[in-house]
Amino acid sequence: MLMDELLKGIKFAQPESHDPSMLIQGIQFNSRKIRPGDLFVAINGFSADGHRYINQAIANGAAAVVGEQNVNGLNVPYYQTSDSRKALARLASNFYGHPSKNHIMIGVTGTNGKTTTAYLLKHIIEQSGMTCSMIGTVNNMINNQAIQSKNTTPDPLELQSLLAESRDEVVIMEVSSHGIEQQRVEGILFDYTLFTNLGNDHLDYHESLEAYFNVKARLFKRMKSQGTAIIASHNEWGKKLQNKLSESGNNVLTFGKQSEDEMQLLNVCTEYFPTIKVRLGETTDFLQVPLPGMHNVWNTLGALLTVQKMGISLKKAASYLSTFNGVPGRFETFSHPAGATFIVDYAHTEDAIEYCYQTAERENAERIIHILGFRGKRDLSKRRDIVALCSDVCSQLILTFDDLNGVPSDRMVEELQKLNEDFADGSAEIIPDRTQAIQHAWEKAENGDWVFITGKGQETYKQSFKLPASTDKQTIQFLKTSKDMVTS
Ligand SMILES: CC(=O)N[C@H]1[C@@H](OP(=O)(O)OP(=O)(O)OC[C@H]2O[C@@H](n3ccc(=O)[nH]c3=O)[C@H](O)[C@@H]2O)O[C@H](CO)[C@@H](O)[C@@H]1O[C@H](C)C(=O)N[C@@H](C)C(=O)N[C@H](CCC(=O)O)C(=O)O
Ligand SMILES: Nc1ncnc2c1ncn2[C@@H]1O[C@H](COP(=O)(O)OP(=O)(O)OP(=O)(O)O)[C@@H](O)[C@H]1O
Numbered sequence: 001m002l003m004d005e006l007l008k009g010i011k012f013a014q015p016e017s018h019d020p021s022m023l024i025q026g027i028q029f030n031s032r033k034i035r036p037g038d039l040f041v042a043i044n045g046f047s048a049d050g051h052r053y054i055n056q057a058i059a060n061g062a063a064a065v066v067g068e069q070n071v072n073g074l075n076v077p078y079y080q081t082s083d084s085r086k087a088l089a090r091l092a093s094n095f096y097g098h099p100s101k102n103h104i105m106i107g108v109t110g111t112n113g114k115t116t117t118a119y120l121l122k123h124i125i126e127q128s129g130m131t132c133s134m135i136g137t138v139n140n141m142i143n144n145q146a147i148q149s150k151n152t153t154p155d156p157l158e159l160q161s162l163l164a165e166s167r168d169e170v171v172i173m174e175v176s177s178h179g180i181e182q183q184r185v186e187g188i189l190f191d192y193t194l195f196t197n198l199g200n201d202h203l204d205y206h207e208s209l210e211a212y213f214n215v216k217a218r219l220f221k222r223m224k225s226q227g228t229a230i231i232a233s234h235n236e237w238g239k240k241l242q243n244k245l246s247e248s249g250n251n252v253l254t255f256g257k258q259s260e261d262e263m264q265l266l267n268v269c270t271e272y273f274p275t276i277k278v279r280l281g282e283t284t285d286f287l288q289v290p291l292p293g294m295h296n297v298w299n300t301l302g303a304l305l306t307v308q309k310m311g312i313s314l315k316k317a318a319s320y321l322s323t324f325n326g327v328p329g330r331f332e333t334f335s336h337p338a339g340a341t342f343i344v345d346y347a348h349t350e351d352a353i354e355y356c357y358q359t360a361e362r363e364n365a366e367r368i369i370h371i372l373g374f375r376g377k378r379d380l381s382k383r384r385d386i387v388a389l390c391s392d393v394c395s396q397l398i399l400t401f402d403d404l405n406g407v408p409s410d411r412m413v414e415e416l417q418k419l420n421e422d423f424a425d426g427s428a429e430i431i432p433d434r435t436q437a438i439q440h441a442w443e444k445a446e447n448g449d450w451v452f453i454t455g456k457g458q459e460t461y462k463q464s465f466k467l468p469a470s471t472d473k474q475t476i477q478f479l480k481t482s483k484d485m486v487t488s
Contacts, residue, residue: 036061089156093187099163110196114174120303127320136174153179198237290324295355329457339447346457366448367395376407391424400437435467
């Protein structure tokens with residue numbers, strides 16, 4: 001692409017050596033990936049400063065460089081800009097021809113429920129006859145092909161290239177607060193933006209819950225002029241967002257428990273898969289939620305309100321939900337020979353865990369047993385509240401390893417012991433090997449017990465454990481099929 005086309009819409013100081021007709025082959029923000037003729041974008045990141053790699057990028061063949069700092073004496077043009085991350089996203093959008101314009105774009109944000117809502121939306125939209133891509137945590141689905149996902153919201157280069165590759169009419173994106181803060185979605189305008197909720201998470205990254213909220217709220221400035229915000233108003237942060245957006249004249253629709261909500265939840269029948277009574281505008285209807293738990297009632301309502309706005313009637317959308325098969329690693333249920341229920345779930349916040357417990361209590365669980373750990377180095381502030389909650393509710397709490405993320409195992413054991421002493425009165429068991437923790441619960445579980453294994457969902461283990469399994473689901477499947485070998 002010609003340099004002048006590539007730089008459109010980006011503010012920069014033009015170097016003397018600027019050549020508008022210079023041909024740029026590609027864009028990279030990692031010097032190691034540069035190929036001859038590429039443009040290198042230097043980013044001052046969290047652990048490294050890309051400006052230090054400019055010479056390496058040029059040695060690898062970079063034809064030009066964009067960066068924020070004062071840099072002189074390069075033998076290629078250097079374009080100084082005020083925000084390299086923003087410039088990267090705009091460059092990527094220019095390079096791929098603004099591909100988001102070719103799709104109906106739906107962005108889903110919130111602490112919890114993004115993946116589930118995205119799966120529900122995709123299912124309904126496809127059942128209605130439209131084609132649909134999905135970009136998010138579990139994997140990316142483009143033109144019906146699964147592409148492994150590295151991040152919830154990919155970096156701008158990968159994101160714009162996925163959007164360009166997609167021939168689908170609709171693209172649903174999970175948008176993380178990291179993605180918004182790091183400008184990964186700059187250059188994209190959304191037709192629909194959904195807010196699921198906000199809770200205590202990622203406070204190792206954002207300085208406060210308010211700051212975290214403000215970042216999430218920025219997504220709602222990225223709507224097309226006719227775009228619609230769909231907001232869960234049952235959550236105090238949703239209400240706050242609604243007020244903020246209504247003041248600025250945006251189209252806002254809410255779902256919640258109040259008569260002012262566009263979609264109002266009137267009643268929930270406490271079956272495992274809840275039947276709910278809802279009002280949409282003037283019409284009331286009964287619907288079957290295709291997933292267990294009250295949290296999934298909210299996810300379903302968010303999806304239904306969005307597709308209804310897209311022209312799919314509530315009746316049709318609700319009927320499509322009857323063939324929804326669930327979401328990998330989200331409330332996946334497994335039977336147990338003694339009659340216990342084992343659940344693998346991705347809950348890693350206090351409110352997500354509370355929803356799990358509520359579901360078990362509604363199902364008259366005899367005992368709640370919970371196996372969980374904490375990702376090394378991440379979000380230490382939420383651990384104490386989670387352990388206190390779990391030890392309060394559970395008959396048995398087993399603390400184990402999640403992803404150590406570089407923390408030595410004996411150090412993680414000490415961290416778990418301290419949490420146990422300080423917030424669970426020493427009542428938790430600590431079984432570091434995750435597969436052995438699950439095995440222990442499997443062997444002790446009795447009829448009527450509900451055993452939650454949370455935190456990793458569908459993710460593969462980063463450590464090797466004793467049992468030959470690389471996910472929680474595989475561990476359970478191994479225990480189910482090799483009972484004799486395990487108990488002998
Ligand atoms: C902590 C974090 O968020 N890092 C993100 C950030 O990286 P960074 O810019 O800080 O990288 P850095 O390592 O400091 O390097 C700075 C620059 O030097 C460059 N470099 C470095 C070395 C070298 O030899 N040459 C070179 O050019 C790097 O390529 C980079 O451009 O910007 C990159 C570009 O957008 C992201 O890919 C990267 O995400 C990393 C991979 C990541 O895993 N982030 C997680 C925390 C994340 O984003 N998670 C959310 C979900 C959260 C949740 O809901 O659970 C997500 O959306 O996935
Ligand atoms: N609407 C909701 N409110 C609260 N908790 C929820 C909600 N939806 C899902 N959860 C809980 O959060 C977990 C993660 O759900 P999901 O993957 O849909 O959210 P997410 O926002 O994509 O999460 P992440 O950003 O961590 O990938 C679920 O396993 C469940 O325990």
